[in-house]
Structures are given as structure tokens and as C-alpha cells.
Amino acid sequence: MRTIDWVDGAVEIIDQTALPEHTRVLRLSTVDELVDAIRRLAVRGAPALGVAGALGVALAARQYPDQARLAAAVEAVRTARPTAVNLARGANRAAARLARGRDAVLAEALRVRDEEIARSAAQARLGADLVTELCGPAPRLLTHCNTGALAAVVGGTALSVVAELHRRGALRGVVASETRPLLQGARLTAWELRQLGVPFQLAVDSAGPFLMARGEVDAVILGADRICANGDVVNKVGTYAHALGAARAGIPFLVVAPESTVDTATAEGAAVPIEDRGRDEVLHFHGARTAPDGVDAVNPAFDVTPHDLVTAIVTDQRVIRLDKGDALA
Amino acid sequence: MRTIDWVDGAVEIIDQTALPEHTRVLRLSTVDELVDAIRRLAVRGAPALGVAGALGVALAARQYPDQARLAAAVEAVRTARPTAVNLARGANRAAARLARGRDAVLAEALRVRDEEIARSAAQARLGADLVTELCGPAPRLLTHCNTGALAAVVGGTALSVVAELHRRGALRGVVASETRPLLQGARLTAWELRQLGVPFQLAVDSAGPFLMARGEVDAVILGADRICANGDVVNKVGTYAHALGAARAGIPFLVVAPESTVDTATAEGAAVPIEDRGRDEVLHFHGARTAPDGVDAVNPAFDVTPHDLVTAIVTDQRVIRLDKGDALA
Numbered sequence: 001m002r003t004i005d006w007v008d009g010a011v012e013i014i015d016q017t018a019l020p021e022h023t024r025v026l027r028l029s030t031v032d033e034l035v036d037a038i039r040r041l042a043v044r045g046a047p048a049l050g051v052a053g054a055l056g057v058a059l060a061a062r063q064y065p066d067q068a069r070l071a072a073a074v075e076a077v078r079t080a081r082p083t084a085v086n087l088a089r090g091a092n093r094a095a096a097r098l099a100r101g102r103d104a105v106l107a108e109a110l111r112v113r114d115e116e117i118a119r120s121a122a123q124a125r126l127g128a129d130l131v132t133e134l135c136g137p138a139p140r141l142l143t144h145c146n147t148g149a150l151a152a153v154v155g156g157t158a159l160s161v162v163a164e165l166h167r168r169g170a171l172r173g174v175v176a177s178e179t180r181p182l183l184q185g186a187r188l189t190a191w192e193l194r195q196l197g198v199p200f201q202l203a204v205d206s207a208g209p210f211l212m213a214r215g216e217v218d219a220v221i222l223g224a225d226r227i228c229a230n231g232d233v234v235n236k237v238g239t240y241a242h243a244l245g246a247a248r249a250g251i252p253f254l255v256v257a258p259e260s261t262v263d264t265a266t267a268e269g270a271a272v273p274i275e276d277r278g279r280d281e282v283l284h285f286h287g288a289r290t291a292p293d294g295v296d297a298v299n300p301a302f303d304v305t306p307h308d309l310v311t312a313i314v315t316d317q318r319v320i321r322l323d324k325g326d327a328l329a
Numbered sequence: 330m331r332t333i334d335w336v337d338g339a340v341e342i343i344d345q346t347a348l349p350e351h352t353r354v355l356r357l358s359t360v361d362e363l364v365d366a367i368r369r370l371a372v373r374g375a376p377a378l379g380v381a382g383a384l385g386v387a388l389a390a391r392q393y394p395d396q397a398r399l400a401a402a403v404e405a406v407r408t409a410r411p412t413a414v415n416l417a418r419g420a421n422r423a424a425a426r427l428a429r430g431r432d433a434v435l436a437e438a439l440r441v442r443d444e445e446i447a448r449s450a451a452q453a454r455l456g457a458d459l460v461t462e463l464c465g466p467a468p469r470l471l472t473h474c475n476t477g478a479l480a481a482v483v484g485g486t487a488l489s490v491v492a493e494l495h496r497r498g499a500l501r502g503v504v505a506s507e508t509r510p511l512l513q514g515a516r517l518t519a520w521e522l523r524q525l526g527v528p529f530q531l532a533v534d535s536a537g538p539f540l541m542a543r544g545e546v547d548a549v550i551l552g553a554d555r556i557c558a559n560g561d562v563v564n565k566v567g568t569y570a571h572a573l574g575a576a577r578a579g580i581p582f583l584v585v586a587p588e589s590t591v592d593t594a595t596a597e598g599a600a601v602p603i604e605d606r607g608r609d610e611v612l613h614f615h616g617a618r619t620a621p622d623g624v625d626a627v628n629p630a631f632d633v634t635p636h637d638l639v640t641a642i643v644t645d646q647r648v649i650r651l652d653k654g655d656a657l658a
């Protein structure tokens with residue numbers, strides 16, 4: 001089952017706000033519906049957002065014959081969320097074909113989709129080889145947020161490495177951090193790990209560095225929403241704290257993401273716009289209030305992990321050992 | 330209003346599991362009731378636990394004329410939770426008077442209570458002076474868990490410093506981390522900060538280090554459940570991650586706790602038993618599930634912050650500048 005796909009003239013996604021309780025497919029026939037789904041994280045994850053961006057432009061090309069309205073719709077797709085580079089990049093790739101007509105746009109969008117599918121398997125192989133090289137035959141890995149099939153089209157990024165290690169019999173277990181505020185770890189990663197049959201425990205986000213200090217984690221492995229030219233990694237908030245914990249514990253900190261997430265046009269993490277998703281996500285917890293009425297909150301959805309804390313970046317094409325001085329460009 | 334007190338022959342506490350929705354006083358007339366209240370965190374916070382331990386022994390002295398049952402009851406109080414040194418220490422102080430009769434036991438327990446009350450004001454003054462010295466006249470502070478009046482009898486530890494700075498007009502604002510799994514920050518600290526009129530924002534726990542890296546926090550200030558001879562600080566899980574963030578950002582990391590929390594008999598943090606409170610706290614909140622059925626979780630309630638990450642420890646009697654080589658003993 002694909003997280004996102006083009007089916008009979010519309011975009012279909014698995015609604016990630018309904019998981020794990022309900023596996024519900026949403027059919028998105030208009031740009032407005034797609035942009036709304038992106039904003040409320042019904043579809044999320046950098047690779048999946050790249051496909052959503054491209055398919056969103058394909059939708060726009062069918063919906064708006066008028067050039068001005070088409071341009072506005074493409075811009076709405078491109079900017080639905082600001083942080084992951086994949087969304088704008090996927091939209092741009094499809095939009096570059098607009099002059100050739102809507103079928104050319106759709107063909108390019110489907111190429112974006114198919115490339116992400118192919119990339120997942122390549123990342124899984126390269127990442128699993130690296131984990132075994134660094135951690136031996138039975139590592140315990142900590143992962144953050146959701147980087148599995150639900151974050152891509154199939155397979156995933158960091159979680160595809162976990163799955164590959166499990167298939168090889170080369171994984172002892174996983175700690176999945178719950179990933180507040182929206183609990184992508186507790187809801188989505190737990191759901192995927194159970195389907196994969198991988199032994200795992202959930203932990204609150206703030207426990208990760210301590211579990212590393214106690215010697216209960218052999219490496220951290222997670223995804224990225226944007227990787228800058230200098231190797232800075234922009235990813236789900238909490239990534240940076242885990243990187244600090246890994247550095248202090250002396251264990252590898254591994255980032256797995258497709259080449260479509262590498263943004264050498266952005267020099268460093270400080271240049272990336274960090275989405276603040278507002279206080280409501282912090283003040284509610286799965287439908288329950290967490291704090292008294294009227295309380296304010298700061299809610300950066302992402303953070304920046306400086307490149308010196310990153311051991312290696314694994315893409316579908318290469319392993320960049322930042323710890324050994326490898327450069328991205 | 331006192332968080333915990335002795336009223337007409339029984340222990341009365343504000344039920345912290347009911348806040349902020351309900352301000353409910355629980356009357357605990359038996360050792361079993363008190364131990365249960367401690368275990369489910371209806372009363373919590375290192376200073377309050379010290380008083381609970383002492384008053385628990387006073388309850389036991391009234392309830393059990395039989396020596397063997399009395400000894401068992403005292404032991405149940407002393408070991409109701411393992412990590413905060415205050416609980417056992419308060420119980421031990423009261424128990425040392427058992428041979429002199431129940432009135433002597435109660436008198437000692439009330440001294441423990443009164444000492445904690447006096448300590449809060451002293452910590453507030455010393456801590457506020459130090460924050461102003463280190464951070465200037467309008468700092469933005471990040472705090473974790475709840476260290477206010479609810480964690481003590483009145484006033485509190487780190488949050489009493491916040492309150493004192495606010496009274497002095499020497500505080501710009503506070504970031505309060507929500508403190509999963511039981512949300513003592515979102516529920517209790519937010520409630521206290523609003524009553525104090527302190528401007529603040531909530532944040533998920535994993536955002537703290539990034540907010541520091543972005544320059545939005547001038548110092549971290551929080552409490553302790555046990556401070557070891559070498560300066561290692563055992564405190565609510567998440568403390569260590571915030572300490573790593575503060576060190577990387579180059580901002581002060583300040584621990585405020587009464588002398589009753591200093592345990593020079595324990596050499597270092599690795600020697601302290603860390604309570605694991607089980608998976609249910611991670612998998613539930615306010616009746617809502619966070620993860621699919623049957624998922625396992627690891628749930629250390631505390632972590633250990635190595636002394637080299639601690640700028641200073643403020644007690645009711647002194648400021649120990651670990652960053653300048655001061656020693657505790």
C-alpha cells in the first residue's frame with residue numbers, strides 16, 4: 001500500500017491523522033484539499049511531501065486553465081509548509097513542465113513518485129551496511145519521529161534501514177521516541193514497527209539522551225527534512241537533543257534521507273525557515289488538554305543539528321562520513 | 330495554602346493529579362493511604378516528599394502500637410519511591426524519635442516541614458541574586474518539571490527563584506517544558522506561573538535545546554531529587570538533555586534545591602536507583618491512548634546530569650559554583 005499515489009485523476013493518501021486507530025484513504029481532487037492535507041499533516045515526511053508537491057502541481061494543471069490562477073495554485077502547493085525542501089522541489093520539477101501541457105506535468109510528477117520508491121530500497125541497503133560496520137551484528141537503535149513507509153511512498157528512510165537490518169537478522173531492538181507534539185513516533189512508528197515484527201520500546205522524547213548515557217542505545221538513526229550544504233540537518237524537533245546525547249555518549253548519529261532532501265543551495269541550517277505550528281498542538285494531547293486555558297506556547301516543528309554532531313548521512317546514492325571530513329557538495 | 334501539612338491528626342495534601350482542573354484536598358489518615366498518594370504522585374517534588382516521609386512516620390507511630398508492624402510501616406514510607414533522597418531522609422529523621430513516643434515523632438516531622446518552609450525563601454533570595462549576576466536584569470529562563478510551591482510546602486525551589494525575580498522586576502519571561510509523561514510542567518508549573526503573573530510559554534520537552542541554540546533562553550533553572558557528592562544531579566527525566574543544550578549554547582545551567590537534597594553519602598549519579606514507572610504513563614494521558622495496544626515502553630522517571638554540565642547549585646545555605654571548581658563536601 002502506498003502512502004501517496006495518483007489514482008484515476010486524483011491524489012490518494014493514507015490519512016496519517018487517523019492512524020493507528022483507523023486506516024483511512026483520503027481522495028484529494030483539488031489543490032485546496034491537497035494543501036489542507038499537507039498543512040494538517042494528513043500527509044507528511046520529506047519524501048512523501050516531495051511527491052505531494054509534484055502531484056499537487058499535476059492537480060493544479062487540470063483544475064486551472066487560467067494562467068494566473070494556475071500560478072497561484074502552484075505557489076500554494078509549493079509553500080504549504082516551509083521547512084522540508086522536498087515539497088518545493090517536487091512542485092518545481094512538475095511546474096517546469098507546465099508549458100508542455102498537463103500530461104507532461106503528470107508524467108513528471110509520477111517520475112518523482114517512482115524515484116522516491118526506488119530511493120527507499122537503495123537507502124535501506126546502504127544504511128544497513130553502515131550500521132553493521134559501525135555497531136556490529138546486533139545493535140540497539142534509537143529513532144525519532146516517523147521515517148517509515150508513511151513518510152515516503154513505500155519503505156521509508158531511516159526506518160527502511162531498521163527494516164532491512166531486521167530482515168538480515170542484524171538488529172537487536174529499537175527505542176522509538178514518541179515525538180511530541182503530534183506523536184508520530186507513538187502513533188506511526190510504533191504501528192509500522194509492529195507490522196514489521198521489530199522488537200521495540202517507546203520512550204518519551206526527553207529520555208533518549210539518558211538511555212544513551214546508560215549504554216542502552218548503540219546508535220541514533222533518523223531522517224531529515226533538509227540537509228544543508230555544510231551538512232547541517234534540519235529535522236523534526238528533538239533531533240538536535242538526540243544528537244547532543246549521541247555525541248556525549250560517543251555513539252554514531254546517522255541521518256538517512258534521499259538525495260532530494262540534500263539542498264546544497266542553502267549554506268547552513270540557520271538559513272532554513274523553521275515552521276512554528278502554533279500553540280494548539282502543544283496544549284492538546286491526543287484530544288485532551290495539557291494545560292490551563294489561555295496558556296501560550298512556542299512550537300517549532302523542526303530543529304537544526306549542526307554538522308559536527310552528525311556521524312554520517314546516508315542517501316540513496318552515497319554515504320557521507322561527516323566524522324571523517326567528507327563533504328556533501 | 331500548603332501543599333502538604335498535618336491537620337487534626339492526619340496528613341492533608343493538595344491532590345496534584347487533579348490539578349489544574351480541580352483543587353482538591355486529600356486527607357490521608359493511614360500509612361497505606363499516604364504511600365499510595367506518594368506512589369501515584371498525588372504528592373511529589375523532593376522537598377514535599379521529605380515532609381511526606383516524616384509525616385508518614387508520624388502517622389505510623391499513631392497507627393501501629395505493635396513494633397514489628399510499625400517497623401514495616403516505616404519501611405513502606407521510606408521506600409515508597411526510590412530516587413529522591415528527601416523521602417528516606419525525612420522518614421529517617423522522624424523514625425529516630427520513635428523510642429521517645431509518638432508526640433516526639435510528630436514534633437520532629439513538623440520540624441522537617443518548618444525547615445522546608447524556611448528553606449524556600451532562602452533559596453529564592455540566593456538564586457535570584459545569582460541569576461541577576463550571571464544573566465543581567467531581564468533574563469529569559471527555561472525551567473523543567475514543577476519546582477514551585479506544589480513541589481515543596483510553600484514557595485518551592487527553582488520556581489521560587491523565578492517568583493523572586495518577578496517580584497524584583499528582574500525577569501523577562503519563562504519557557505516551561507511540558508515534562509512528559511505526567512506533564513508536571515504543563516499542568517502544575519503553568520498553573521503556578523499564571524497565579525504568579527509571570528509571562529511564560531510552554532514548549533514540548535524536546536524543543537528546549539533548540540530554543541537555547543536559537544538564543545531564546547538565557548539560563549536553565551530547575552530542581553533536583555538528589556545531588557551526589559561529586560555534584561552529579563539526579564532530577565526529572567529531561568534534565569540531562571537540557572543540560573547538554575545549555576552547555577552547547579554556553580548559557581548557565583542552575584540547580585536549586587534545599588540542603589536536604591544534597592546526599593554526600595552517595596558518591597555519584599551512577600549509584601542512584603532510577604525509578605522506572607512502567608509503560609502505562611507513556612502509553613496514556615488523561616484516558617487517551619498514545620500508541621497501539623500492547624506496545625512496550627521504557628520509562629525512567631529521572632536522569633543523571635554529570636557535574637561538569639552544571640554551572641552552579643543553589644541551596645538554602647550556599648551557592649556552589651561547580652563551574653569554578655567549588656566542591657559540595
